[in-house]
Amino acid sequence: MDSILVTGNGPLSGTIPIAGAKNACLTLMPATLLSDEPLTLTNAPRLSDIRTMTELLSSLGAEVQSLQGGQVLTMSSHDLTSQRADYDIVRKMRASILVLGPLLARFGQAQVSLPGGCAIGARPVDLHLKALEAMGAELDLRDGYVHAKAPGGLKGGVVEFPFVSVGATENALMAATLAKGTTVLKYAAREPEIVDLASCLRKMGAQIDGDGTDTITIQGVDRLHGATHPVVTDRIELGTYMLAPAICGGEVECLGGRIDLVGAFCEKLDAAGISVEETPTGLKVARKNGRIRAVDVTTEPYPGFPTDLQAQFMALMCTADGTSVLEETIFENRFMHAPELIRMGANIDVHGGHATVTGVERLKGAPVMATDLRASVSLILAGLAAEGETIVNRVYHLDRGYERVEEKLRNVGARIERVTGQ
Numbered sequence: 001m002d003s004i005l006v007t008g009n010g011p012l013s014g015t016i017p018i019a020g021a022k023n024a025c026l027t028l029m030p031a032t033l034l035s036d037e038p039l040t041l042t043n044a045p046r047l048s049d050i051r052t053m054t055e056l057l058s059s060l061g062a063e064v065q066s067l068q069g070g071q072v073l074t075m076s077s078h079d080l081t082s083q084r085a086d087y088d089i090v091r092k093m094r095a096s097i098l099v100l101g102p103l104l105a106r107f108g109q110a111q112v113s114l115p116g117g118c119a120i121g122a123r124p125v126d127l128h129l130k131a132l133e134a135m136g137a138e139l140d141l142r143d144g145y146v147h148a149k150a151p152g153g154l155k156g157g158v159v160e161f162p163f164v165s166v167g168a169t170e171n172a173l174m175a176a177t178l179a180k181g182t183t184v185l186k187y188a189a190r191e192p193e194i195v196d197l198a199s200c201l202r203k204m205g206a207q208i209d210g211d212g213t214d215t216i217t218i219q220g221v222d223r224l225h226g227a228t229h230p231v232v233t234d235r236i237e238l239g240t241y242m243l244a245p246a247i248c249g250g251e252v253e254c255l256g257g258r259i260d261l262v263g264a265f266c267e268k269l270d271a272a273g274i275s276v277e278e279t280p281t282g283l284k285v286a287r288k289n290g291r292i293r294a295v296d297v298t299t300e301p302y303p304g305f306p307t308d309l310q311a312q313f314m315a316l317m318c319t320a321d322g323t324s325v326l327e328e329t330i331f332e333n334r335f336m337h338a339p340e341l342i343r344m345g346a347n348i349d350v351h352g353g354h355a356t357v358t359g360v361e362r363l364k365g366a367p368v369m370a371t372d373l374r375a376s377v378s379l380i381l382a383g384l385a386a387e388g389e390t391i392v393n394r395v396y397h398l399d400r401g402y403e404r405v406e407e408k409l410r411n412v413g414a415r416i417e418r419v420t421g422q
Helices: 022-034 048-059 094-107 126-134 166-176 192-203 235-248 263-272 307-317 338-343 373-384 405-410
Strands: 003-007 012-017 039-042 063-067 072-076 109-113 138-142 145-149 158-160 182-186 207-209 215-219 227-230 250-255 275-279 282-287 323-327 347-351 354-358 367-369 389-393 415-419
Touching: 003 373, 012 235, 012 405, 022 039, 022 048, 022 072, 022 094, 022 166, 022 192, 022 235, 048 063, 048 072, 048 094, 094 109, 094 126, 094 145, 094 166, 126 138, 126 158, 126 166, 166 182, 166 192, 166 215, 192 207, 192 227, 235 250, 235 263, 235 282, 235 307, 235 373, 263 275, 263 307, 307 323, 307 338, 307 354, 307 373, 338 347, 338 367, 338 373, 373 389, 373 405, 373 415, 405 415
Parallel strands: 012 250, 039 227, 158 182, 367 389
Antiparallel strands: 003 389, 003 415, 039 072, 063 072, 109 145, 138 145, 182 215, 207 215, 250 282, 275 282, 323 354, 347 354
């Protein structure tokens, strides 16, 4: 099993290109199931999760071609052979549940295994199912599978989410494009990935209004056609690499970055004493005036502070001047990186959904273990600012969400390398 070796060093300098968003691409790929014409995605990230979704779509009979080194995906679902998503593939990744809505909308039936793939909380799929039921789906959960039917096709309806769910919004949005009549999604998620999906679906002929707000209205159409769509910039990768110069010092430009994708995050960086400047090609981030300040953070649905940047921000706060409190409101079990940071000399006290971090002058390199995707990169960031060597084990999590992380950080002066295991 591979590991990442990080040796603490001085300020960073240079540019880091930001990939297309993993969470957007994993949502856009199942949209191909809604049409018998090709869907082409550009700016696709090259990640293991994308390969898993490719495997899942292929198992249904879709044709998926990876071009230009994986940055272009061309998909066609003109001749699907199955509407059953098997456990052996679905268990690897929660986003697999996103094939349910498109299959049901186009074919009137689907059997999808209940998903696995994450250690940061329960994340049940009941909101996905209730949304589809509101559109007339008949659902039966047995033998670990969702057996879904809509014999006369899905019908427009009002879906009122009890709380914000990105995945359930995405599944309902795709399903509603082919439903008969008008569907209204209330308390819908507002994330950029939702807006990106709606933009792609409109290119395919869908009639959608209100994406980016908490009420989305979809007028169903008889069929969708093919399209070409660029995947939106990955705001989580963007925020992660913005933290590299914040932790180490120096100045790094994140190519393709946009402030509108990370507004709440930038506010916290500013409060900590980190400058963020828009450039014609991205965002330039710098820390030049000594030790950063401690800042409190509460995770919230977009446009609030993203839960997927909480672990990385905690790494920054480990050497801040003062005490910060990080409150996690989205997922339970999302402080599993804290004990590993403590191994590196951090002063962190976790109580339920709160973590109190008292900054120390310097972290010390140590062997640590990644517990999930974002935790793994937080430990790499901490290692960049630590004395000596840090070895991050179980980095298969990392490869689900960050492409070529060692290369991107080495190019701005970090001392980092992958150690290949047996």
